[in-house]
Amino acid sequence: MPTLALEASAAKIWFDNEQMWLLLNDGRQLAVPLPYFPRLLKATPAARMKYELSGGGTGIHWDEIDEDISVPHLLMGHGDVTKV
Numbered sequence: 001m002p003t004l005a006l007e008a009s010a011a012k013i014w015f016d017n018e019q020m021w022l023l024l025n026d027g028r029q030l031a032v033p034l035p036y037f038p039r040l041l042k043a044t045p046a047a048r049m050k051y052e053l054s055g056g057g058t059g060i061h062w063d064e065i066d067e068d069i070s071v072p073h074l075l076m077g078h079g080d081v082t083k084v
Contacts (some may be wrong), residue, residue: 008071009057015040015048022071025057036079039067 012023019031020040034041040048043065049080052061069079 008075009012009055010053010060010071011057013051013053013060015045020048022074025069030074032074037067037069038080039065 007026008028009025010022012027014021015034019033020037022030022032024030041060042053043062046057047062047064050062050064052063054061060071061067
C-alpha cells in the first residue's frame with residue numbers, strides 16, 4: 001500500500017446526491033461515487049450524516065446502517081466488498 005494511502009485520514013465528510021466527499025487531514029479532497037457503497041446509497045441523508053470517525057480518521061463507521069469504510073482503502077479505489 002502506498003505511503004500516502006497509509007497515512008490518509010478524514011477530517012470531514014459530506015454528501016451530495018451522487019458522491020460522498022471527504023476532506024483529508026492533509027488538505028486533499030476525495031469524491032467517491034455512492035454506488036460504491038450500496039448501504040450509503042440506500043440510506044437517508046440524515047442516516048448518512050450519523051457517522052463516527054475512528055482510528056484518528058482512518059476509519060468511518062455508521063452504526064445505524066452497519067457500514068464501515070477504511071479511508072486508506074478508498075484512496076486505493078476499493079468499494080464495498082459485501083453483498084447487500
